[in-house]
Amino acid sequence: MELKVYKKEYEYSYSLGAFPTIELLKNRLDDVVEVIIHSSFDNKEVLDTIKSLLPKDKIRYSDKLVSKLSDKGNCFIIGVFKKYKSNLSDSDHILFDNPSNMGNLGTMIRSALGFNIKNIAIIKPGLDYFDPKVIRASMGSIFSVNIEFFDTLTDYKKKYNNHTIYSFMLDGKCDLRDVEFKANPLTLAFGNEATGLSSEYLDDNSIYIKHSKNIDSLNITNALSIALYEYSKNNF
């Protein structure tokens, strides 16, 4: 297989760097095509882990290929994997309606896992969550969560009609500080970075996070973290 710089339409993608690649191997070993290693990489612990998990013919040494496939410097290990589909389990979800920034999505997937939510619904269009930029920002967390696309909120609600949705919006009805996340299962919903959630989401469970008037809004990754922190009080 000739490997090329990542494009959305490919059936495979890459984990760039040692940390995400180890997460790939630990969580999605069956989907790994190969691991490519740069000759200057000398972290013995990582190399031993790779060798203990993968057969020899799936480990390739090629400085040229590592340079070609990585977008930045200081990447010495690349995991190549077949893209896979996953379905959400029926425990708690996070829903992102049309997220548009790769780095933010990756960071938010890491936060989700950090507070034990392993199911991520994305309302289209959204973005290509297997883009190496998302994987890198997630620090490999993406390989421990389920992600499922939905055409519309209605489709999501139809499939997960037992979930109570708490939507985070600037004009939400409840102050987060007063909310107890007692519903089970539940979904925490967040909108696009620029436009937020549409009025379709506005109901009695919608939530705002109070901040000063000095700024227009909180950064979305920060808003999610605050929500997850409050959510975690009832969960661990």
Next chain:
Amino acid sequence: MELKVYKKEYEYSYSLGAFPTIELLKNRLDDVVEVIIHSSFDNKEVLDTIKSLLPKDKIRYSDKLVSKLSDKGNCFIIGVFKKYKSNLSDSDHILFDNPSNMGNLGTMIRSALGFNIKNIAIIKPGLDYFDPKVIRASMGSIFSVNIEFFDTLTDYKKKYNNHTIYSFMLDGKCDLRDVEFKANPLTLAFGNEATGLSSEYLDDNSIYIKHSKNIDSLNITNALSIALYEYSKNNF
């Protein structure tokens, strides 16, 4: 004055983009050298604001200069300002010990302002907080806060000996969920992205934010937001 691509040693810096430039004009008008506008910029409201605040001879139209000074595309307005010094007031502070990422620092300054903390102490080495990357990530919030450098934590404590310091560390003594931020004035302290705070900070007021074992640590901007959210409960 011939303007060049920003370097740390220069006595002036740039706000790249309309939003940060308007914040510059509103908050630090006396330090503004000039504003440079690209001919394709046509947001009338922004243009009117600039014209109402600045005399004609401080407004320059130059497509070439805008392209030269901005590091990315989609920047059509640049504010040029003399760097200034500020001292912290005696109300609550955030302290960053050797922050190393421009984008993170900017985002965190915005979060600080979002929860009404307007005083930022930085323990050296830290980084150049007037770098345009910090300013852009702060969305211009940096022009509404005071920032002061200190050589060491000891120097900071000597100057602000009435502040109670709450240090955020993975091995902190208190669960954030149990902390009431009653001290007045207080300081919330955060460490370097990679190394955190040293044991110098570990005392009975040190705090950890509980998260799952699935991740090593929270992203620092997210940890700060969670801390500020909890802090704000006693403040607004």
